[in-house]
Amino acid sequence: MTENQSLRMPEMVPLFPLRDMVAFPYMVFPLFITNEEIAVFEEAIPFDNMITLFKLRNESSERLLSSLNEIGTICKINQLTRMAEGGAKVVLEGLARVRLVDMPQENPIPLVRVEQVREFAEKSVVSEALVSSLNALLKIALSYGRPLPDDVMKMIDYIDNPGRLSDLVALYVNLPPDELQKLLETVDPIERLKKVYMSLTAEVQRLQIKGEVQAEVTKKVGKTQKEYLLREQMKQIQEELGEEDDRQTEIKDLRKKLLSAGMPEEVRKIAEKELKRLDKINPASPEYSVSRTYLDYLLNMPWQNATIDNRDINQAEEVLNQDHFDLKKVKERILEYLAVRTLKEKMKGPILCFVGPPGVGKTSLGRSIARALGRKFIRVSLGGMRDEAEIRGHRRTYIGALPGRIIQEIYRAGHNNPVFMLDEVDKIGIDFRGDPASALLEVLDPEQNFSFTDHYLDVPFDLTNVMFITTANILDPVPPALKDRMEVINLSGYTDEEKERIAVTYLIPREIEENGLSKYQPKFSEDAIYKIIRDHTREAGVRNLQRHIGSICRKVAKEITQNKPPREQITQELVEEFLGPRKFFDEVTAEKDRVGVVTGLAWTETGGDIIFVEANRMKGKGDLILTGSLGEIMKESARAALSFVEANCVELKIDPKEFTGMNIHIHVPAGSIPKDGPSAGITMTTALVSLLSGREAQRDVAMTGEVSLTGRVLAIGGLKEKVLAARRAGVKKVIVPERNRKDLEDIPQDVREQLNFIFIEDVREAFVQALK
Template sequence: MAESLSINMPEMIPLFPLRDVVAFPFMVFPLFITNEEISVFEEAILFNNMVALIKQKEEPTDQLAASLNEIGTICKVNQLTKISEGGAKVVLEGLARIKLLEIVQETPITLVRVEQVREFAEKSVVSDALVSSLNALLKIALSYGRPLPDDVMKMIDYIDNPGRLSDLVALYVNLPVDELQKLLETIDPIERLKKVYMSLTAEVQRLQIKGEVQAEVTKKVGKTQKEYLLREQMKQIQEELGEEDDRQAEIKELRKKLSSAGMPEEVRKITEKELKRLERINPASPEYTVSRTYLDYLLGMPWQTATTDNRDITQAEIVLNEDHFDLKKVKERILEYLAVRTLKEKMKGPILCFVGPPGVGKTSLGRSIARALGRKFIRVSLGGMRDEAEIRGHRRTYIGALPGRIIQEIYRAGNNNPVFMLDEVDKIGVDFRGDPASALLEVLDPEQNFSFTDNYLDVPFDLTNVMFITTANVLDPVPPALKDRMEVITLSGYTDEEKEKIAVTYLIPREIEENGLTKYPLQFTEAAIYKIIRDYTREAGVRNLQRNIASICRKVAKEITQKKPPREIITPELAEEFLGPRKFYDEVAAEKDRVGVVTGLAWTETGGDIIFVEATRMKGKGDLILTGSLGDVMKESARAALSFVEANSADLNIDPKEFTDMNIHIHVPAGSIPKDGPSAGITMTTAIVSLLSGRQAHRHVAMTGEISLTGRVLAIGGLKEKILAARRAGVKKVIMPERNRKDLEDIPDNVREELEFIFVEDVREAFIEALQ
């Protein structure tokens, strides 16, 4: 009979309670502890490096003594290593079983009094047989794939002590923690060996059955089913261990998102169905990626998430005025929307369309509106867009399918009420892939977009909270149905005075900061700003004005880096020195009165401009020759003008032979620039009359208006841009249709004071003012 070795223990030793693990004698194992638990093992050096490890009971209790099992293990602290992330790693070696006698101290560390449990191992035929059988069972378990370290296997071959062998084998048998505690409490080595033998026997039987089933199933199923079986086994094992793989964690996270997404009930049902489908798909399959991406969009859409509008109208007005000069109509419309929103919680977002020449601030105005409202800002450029799927999205029939830009941008914004700007709506293309403008009909209709259905999502999404803003240089290319859905707000070009104020208030401070001149602030004289506006730019907006100011700032910055004295004031002379010779002149003021040359006014996408209509004649058969890249409408206006003059030749004192013996040639200079529209009709008629009657046309008189065959002058559009162009060119008198008299309200007072306006109903009235 052999007795277990006696351990020289101190009278008291520190206690460390265990929760999910049981320590056995002769067992070397690591233990990871927190910063609060380190002190127990640091104090162990005072007690011969010994610590008592006793497992706590499953039933929770506030009293430490009642929560501990009676039998534990005394261990030696071999190594204590602190971890940089926090906590420490302790390497412990089990020495012997101990019995808890009493708790001596609980703070700052727990000290206990214990006694070693004596074990008596008697060599017998039974013990030898059990040891041999256990060795054989372990080798059978290894043959079925049960892992066991090589050094442990070598140790087992040399151990003949039943108690020590049972403790060592118990660690490598899948037993619950409470069963391991019962083994620890089994003092009789033979009894303990029998329990371990029975547990290992059951483990081997399970392995045998599993192996037979696996072999049978492998014969019947293919590769895919085998992978599925392995995956399910792994899933079951991980559930038993309280772990989960990445895929299960992913599914769990998606379900968590689903519960908090706040989506409509019908969308929720579709999402749940897709989520169940995802669980059944092999992660290696391309279909898994498609389904996963689809779920990401469904769960990530802001079904109920929205920003809170800033309803302080005074503050919103201040923000709009900070960013933009004038633009009263637009600002007034935004403040009206805010006022209605304050009175009515649930309302449909407006669909605004800003129309105007480049550089007047259409796009930046949308950003300012978002800032004034306290909303997210989204901008999508429609210029050159030809594929309808860009708006409605692709159907989920292939791996690369994506939602349309509307859903994509709202998904990225994370809110269902952004300010959404659709830039350049007049430049959408059409080809075999569809018509994006037609796809916008549903998006920009408040009566339909409450259930906008993207081809990819295939579920309705409410767009009524979105504030849509579109921009265009000209409305003519926009389909009538789309135009009808938008509230058009026209942004006209700026006068020279307005440009000067914009330059002083916005452009010059911005360019000084952009070009690093904050420490050397420049001052532009009023005369210098006007010189840049009139001599170096000819535009409706302020982009070229900003470029010229930036050019001056860059040249000043260059001089500063070359150690030259910094400039402080920019005068007209200094502006010319930096920018070079002037680029634009007053065309009208520089020319003389001539026969057959009349000044007209035209509207373009970039603002207003003046044109010169020239008429001449040569011998021929009465043909009309038209040149200057004229469009069909403009050519028809020229023919109507000639027909009117020929029909009324007697009243105009023109010889009828002029129309049969002569060819008349009408040319509009700048031939490389396409021109079209009916508003040059009055100008062409006056040019023909000037040519055939020999009366000179006043160059300082400009005109615009469409004519009929009877000589009536019809209304035209773009009047403000045309009048501003006339003023820039040095025109003194403007002839326009009587029906456009009301449009003078949009013309600034200072411009109206500089020009003389003649309103005519019949083209004959224009001859009196324009011809000598």
């Protein structure tokens, strides 16, 4: 074990405090000082040019001695040079570690007593291995571009003293001043060498990672630069040859479209930004196709492109009459719109809602309106739609995102003022993907849809020029908020006479054309048409009527292809031969009057229908049994009817004992069909009175109306459909609430003449008219 050589030092030495650095032995370094600090170094000349450097530990302390670290370095002043701009440069050489003992003088210049720190170096396998490893690490660091002073490079191969080597390398490692101070205070050279070795290892690892990252970046940048240079060279060659890159041609075309698209200013800025972004994207990148599709929608949307409306009201009326029979209210509303459009250029499109049973021409009416106005026609079926994104679109962050159906269809139409039909609005669903009906609130509100924002486009689009038409079989499932935004127009069912005219005018010519009989033109007799209507169809519209006419035309076509003589006249007998025996009978005329069985009228989504309410009784506990797939409202009507009859049994000449120990059963046939609503109230009340009084009910008398507990008859809806159903079934007399007298105007004159209408305000009047 050897002790480091003892250093001859003066008894007291000047002190200079360090703030952001640490001085080590064997270290030659410059120090830049201010004019005020020069005096300390000049006073060190009598002390053999020696000065002690101690790092400050706590600058807030009042006394300098208590603010210094215990271990510092005594240095020799090799050179002191004053600089022209002020201050001086001092070149110092670290000599040895010293421990602060005392400070006899603090002002004007700090003088301290110090003692040299003794170090012991033991040559061993460990120290030799550490020295060798440290030398190797220094060379590795040097290979990664970490520079070393020339004198240090010359010395590291010859130094085998662990302490001296660790002090030389200490400042080479990037450590904060506090960590360097701990190294200075580590007296044991082996321990100090271990700490330096660990720090240098971390530094080398950092340099390795940095080198790998730089190499990878350089590689990628080199590849990008190469591609850029090749691309630029290709452009120059194409320009010399008079050719253009397909991609650049596409960008130029998009820029031309951008200038001529006529889009609003805010949309144009977004499109320009997206076009600049597209120009920088590699065509092989998936982002290119996403950005290209988005730009395609932005540039090709009909921001200003619109069809010119046909403002000739007489011609529009003629077109509507060619396509549809009757429907006076609808045609009148369309002509009103045209008249206002003629007088006022800028107006909001109406939101119409056609409500009626299937087959009355709601969807085809929308197509006729578009033809009458000279506009494009768009139809979107909402039946079964459950995803809000179908209306508003998906955000572009999703893979395969597209706009909603509203924007898609307008984009395809190429005009911003089409007739847009939203079919089956009453059959929209709702699930975890949102509520499409709520998304339609903005679309179908003229006060909001001037700035409709699709999630995909993410820019407002004006829908005020679009004429929206919705269709529904019944309005009950439509949310009230959506219903409030639409102008509801009811389309009722057709009478037999209207169906016959529709068949002659529209259906028969269409089916003859579609089935290849244009050369033969078979004639349908009036009796044959009525036979199809009354014996083979039972509907509010004409869809099944068209199917049966088509079936007859196909059978005629089959006979012609079998070389049989073509049928010139379609008679009743041929209808029965082609379509088979009759499928529907007049339920009322086919039955006889019975006790407890009353004819009622119902209104369903497929139009009007008749129902038979049957009442019976048997021994029991006085329960009311209700069957026939009745809804809650209809069940409540039955309970209210029984309560009225029981409360007024004396007036109705019914023995109160009839209710004692008896169960009453009310049944409505066709149990597989759900039935609901209050309009069967007077029918069930009359059936109970008939049952309990033993009076037969007349089957050719049908009734409809809601009844209260006091016997008042309240108004109902769907009177026209119910009356048409009564006429089809062979009813002669119809009992209707007095409050529905005004609705008689909607019923055709020929139907009113064939039926006897009885208007009542109290249910007791129904008993007089219906019971024998």
